[in-house]
Amino acid sequence: MASFFIEKVKRIKSAISSALDGRCSDPLASDLPHVGPFIDTFAPVSEDEVERLLATMSAKSSPLDFLPTSLLKSCSNTFAVIIARLANLSFGQSTFPAKFKTAQITPLLKKPGMDDSEPSSYRPISNLNTVSKVLERLVLARIVPHVSSSPSFDSMQSAYRKGHWTETALNKITNDVYSGLDTRQSTVLVALDQSAAFDCIDHWTLINRLRHTFGIRGNALDWLSSYLHGRLSFVRYNKASSATSPVDAAIAQGSSLH
Numbered sequence: 001m002a003s004f005f006i007e008k009v010k011r012i013k014s015a016i017s018s019a020l021d022g023r024c025s026d027p028l029a030s031d032l033p034h035v036g037p038f039i040d041t042f043a044p045v046s047e048d049e050v051e052r053l054l055a056t057m058s059a060k061s062s063p064l065d066f067l068p069t070s071l072l073k074s075c076s077n078t079f080a081v082i083i084a085r086l087a088n089l090s091f092g093q094s095t096f097p098a099k100f101k102t103a104q105i106t107p108l109l110k111k112p113g114m115d116d117s118e119p120s121s122y123r124p125i126s127n128l129n130t131v132s133k134v135l136e137r138l139v140l141a142r143i144v145p146h147v148s149s150s151p152s153f154d155s156m157q158s159a160y161r162k163g164h165w166t167e168t169a170l171n172k173i174t175n176d177v178y179s180g181l182d183t184r185q186s187t188v189l190v191a192l193d194q195s196a197a198f199d200c201i202d203h204w205t206l207i208n209r210l211r212h213t214f215g216i217r218g219n220a221l222d223w224l225s226s227y228l229h230g231r232l233s234f235v236r237y238n239k240a241s242s243a244t245s246p247v248d249a250a251i252a253q254g255s256s257l258h
Helices: 002-020 047-056 069-074 076-093 130-148 166-182 203-212 218-228
Strands: 102-109 122-127 231-237 245-247
Touching (some): 069 076, 069 130, 076 218, 122 231
Antiparallel strands (some): 231 245
16 A cells, blocks of 8 residues: 555656656746745744644644643643744754654545555545644744735635635636626636645755745745655554655645645
8 A cells, every 4th residue: 555655646747747748847937936025034933822822733643643632732831842942943953853754644545435455545644743743833824924925826726725715716616607607708617636636746846936936945945845855654554554665745635734
């Protein structure tokens, strides 16, 4: 199953490269350069910020946790000091802790009734350490305001945006279709559903897009590069675990930064 997930991503990336056939050698060619303020460093983390964040998190623990999430939440005033210190050291050194770079992949059936003996019937979900996800959310809180205010940000985006979800995208499309009918215009809808979209994200392209298109640079960009590179994963299924494998692409689907 672990081999299937790895080879699937390789096949998809190879198919995309073959289909493009060199016609898009620069993935940033269609992106406009960032205009406006840059973000070079992440603002320091306070203990109060961490304590508020822990209060909003689910009490569910990850299999990779060395402390139950319920303990982190119940003693948040104590652990907030430690986590804030860890976050500020991590930001200051532009390094994501290597201890948190390993993910446990839990395969989940895509739909009830699918053949559970076929690896293709499963969706790989990454389980990450809870403290790791706290660090991710702290970074997210510093990136989102900057990216959202950038001229390069797509105002029509609904995914992973506060106050937006699948329904807002469907409402926009439905409204556009009805508006077209009311004015006797033809309407064409093109839908693209790429298999394993998050698993195929190229790290080099993502880092360069953050720099070129959204104006993230310096220590902040170095931290994000450290977060992406050198990651490992293993599959855990029915009490059996695979060997760890390097993750050369993808944003973990259990991550707060995906």
